[in-house]
Amino acid sequence: MDFGKVSPGQINTINFTLPADSPLNTQVLPGQPVAHPLPAYVGCPVWMEKSWLGKIYPSAMKDKEALAHYTQQFNTIELNGTHYQMPNDETIERWLEEATPGFKYCPKFPKAISHEKELLGVEEVTAFFCRQLLKLGDHLGIPFLQLGPAYTPQKGKGLVEFLKLIPEEMTIAVEFRHPDWFANPRIWARTCEILREAGHAAVITDVSGRRDVLHQTLTVPKAVIRFVGNELHPTDYTRTDEWIQRLKKWQQQGLQELYAFIHCGQSECAPELSNYWIQELNTHLGLSLKLPKFLPKVDQMSLF
Numbered sequence: 001m002d003f004g005k006v007s008p009g010q011i012n013t014i015n016f017t018l019p020a021d022s023p024l025n026t027q028v029l030p031g032q033p034v035a036h037p038l039p040a041y042v043g044c045p046v047w048m049e050k051s052w053l054g055k056i057y058p059s060a061m062k063d064k065e066a067l068a069h070y071t072q073q074f075n076t077i078e079l080n081g082t083h084y085q086m087p088n089d090e091t092i093e094r095w096l097e098e099a100t101p102g103f104k105y106c107p108k109f110p111k112a113i114s115h116e117k118e119l120l121g122v123e124e125v126t127a128f129f130c131r132q133l134l135k136l137g138d139h140l141g142i143p144f145l146q147l148g149p150a151y152t153p154q155k156g157k158g159l160v161e162f163l164k165l166i167p168e169e170m171t172i173a174v175e176f177r178h179p180d181w182f183a184n185p186r187i188w189a190r191t192c193e194i195l196r197e198a199g200h201a202a203v204i205t206d207v208s209g210r211r212d213v214l215h216q217t218l219t220v221p222k223a224v225i226r227f228v229g230n231e232l233h234p235t236d237y238t239r240t241d242e243w244i245q246r247l248k249k250w251q252q253q254g255l256q257e258l259y260a261f262i263h264c265g266q267s268e269c270a271p272e273l274s275n276y277w278i279q280e281l282n283t284h285l286g287l288s289l290k291l292p293k294f295l296p297k298v299d300q301m302s303l304f
Contacts, residue, residue, distance in 0.1 A: 001045070001228055001263045003177065004207030011230050014208055016239050018246055022217035024192055029221055030254035037287050038251050040258040041076035041104050041141060042278050044270040051268040056292055067098045073292040074274065075103055076141055078226070078261035082107040083114075083146070086128070092135045104141030106259060107133055109172075115148040118155060119162040126165045134167065142224055142259055144173040144203055152178045153187050156194075163198040173224040173259075175203035175213075182212040195219040206239065216246075221256040223247065229264040229273045236264070236273055244280045251285055 006014070047070035053059050057069050070077065087095075087107070095105060110129060113122045133140055147159070159174070166172055174195060182188055195202055196219040205213040207228040227243070229236035247258060262274040271292055278289045 001207070001226075004205070004210035004213070004228065006209040006230075008230070008233075011208060011233055011235060014235075015211070016208075016235055016242075018242050019214060019216050021246075022192070022215065024189070024196065025216075025218045025250075025253075028196065028218045029250065032254055033252055034221075034254045035256055038255060038258060038285060040260070040281055040285070040287055040289060041106075042260045042262065042274055042281070042289065043074040043076035043078065043106075044070075044267060044274060045078040045080055045261060045263055046267050046270075047071075047077055049267045049270070052271060054295060056271050056294055058295075067095070071098055071100045071103045073271070075100075075289065076106055076259060076261075077104075078144075079105050079107040082129075083109070083111050086110055086125075087132050089132075089135075092132055096136065096139060099139045103139055104259075105136055105139055106141040106261070107143050109143065109145045111148075114145055114151075118148060118151055119158040122162070123165060126162070130165075130167050130170060134170065140170075142171055142173050142201065142222065142257075144175060144224065146175040146203075147177060149177050151176075152180050153184075153191070154180075156191065160194060163194070163200060166198075166200070171200055171220065171222070173201040173203045173222075175205060175226070177210075177213065179212060182215060188215065188217075192217050192219050206243070218250070218255075221254060223250060223255060223258045223260075225258075225260045227260060227262050227273075227277075229262065229269065231265045232269045232272060237276060240273070240277055240280060244277075244284050247281070248284050 048063055048066040053061060056073055113126055133143055201220050201222050201224050202217050203224050203226060205226045260277055262270050262277055264270045264273045275292050278291055281287050282289055
């Protein structure tokens with residue numbers, strides 16, 4: 001993910017400390033645990049990455065087999081493909097066939113809705129997209145709407161009207177990217193109240209070069225985190241450690257569900273960083289999430 005990407009030389013100059021929680025969180029979370037164990041989903045932004053062959057996928061795996069292998073390794077995916085192509089019935093059926101028990105797809109809204117038309121005049125296409133997603137049944141996680149980089153608070157009335165198009169049985173998460181959403185505390189507070197009233201989440205993005213999007217605001221008792229690492233730099237692990245403690249706190253305060261999507265460079269290192277997240281969630285939050293299985297490394301010299 002290029003958004004908020006920094007050069008390797010800048011990483012050690014960044015303050016990665018998590019900000020304090022938003023005051024809204026105390027109104028959203030009930031104040032005591034409501035589910036044990038916490039339903040938690042950790043996954044990557046893609047299911048096909050060539051560098052995973054021989055790492056978590058068989059070396060001879062064909063591209064068309066990748067999804068089936070992915071759903072055996074992780075329990076969710078940030079489904080970016082729907083940002084570029086609307087899923088037809090055949091695609092939905094294939095996703096259902098490949099999903100393992102408990103697996104959740106988290107599709108991104110098409111860019112035709114979010115970026116090109118900026119939520120205006122999209123009633124028909126939004127209704128179709130939501131109908132398609134609901135066909136996933138129990139395998140539908142939390143779809144997310146990524147607003148375009150030029151989508152400012154001045155266009156916010158369109159967002160208010162758009163949220164009315166989302167079916168009552170669907171909770172989505174909205175990702176804000178333009179700096180003006182965060183520059184004025186009053187604007188951000190009102191935006192979060194709108195999401196809360198509509199019953200939708202705000203995506204929390206932890207990325208090196210844009211610390212303003214790390215807003216630590218829960219508008220529903222569900223956390224949706226996009227964590228962007230830096231190719232397994234030591235700070236990837238210390239940042240994760242701090243996140244685990246924050247999530248433990250939220251769990252104790254009544255968090256009902258967690259989605260964590262782990263990005264790392266061009267996804268090459270995403271399995272390793274996801275594995276660390278899962279290990280730490282299991283250890284500190286008392287979860288029993290399945291760890292991805294890594295294949296033994298082949299020592300080429302031993303072949304001769």
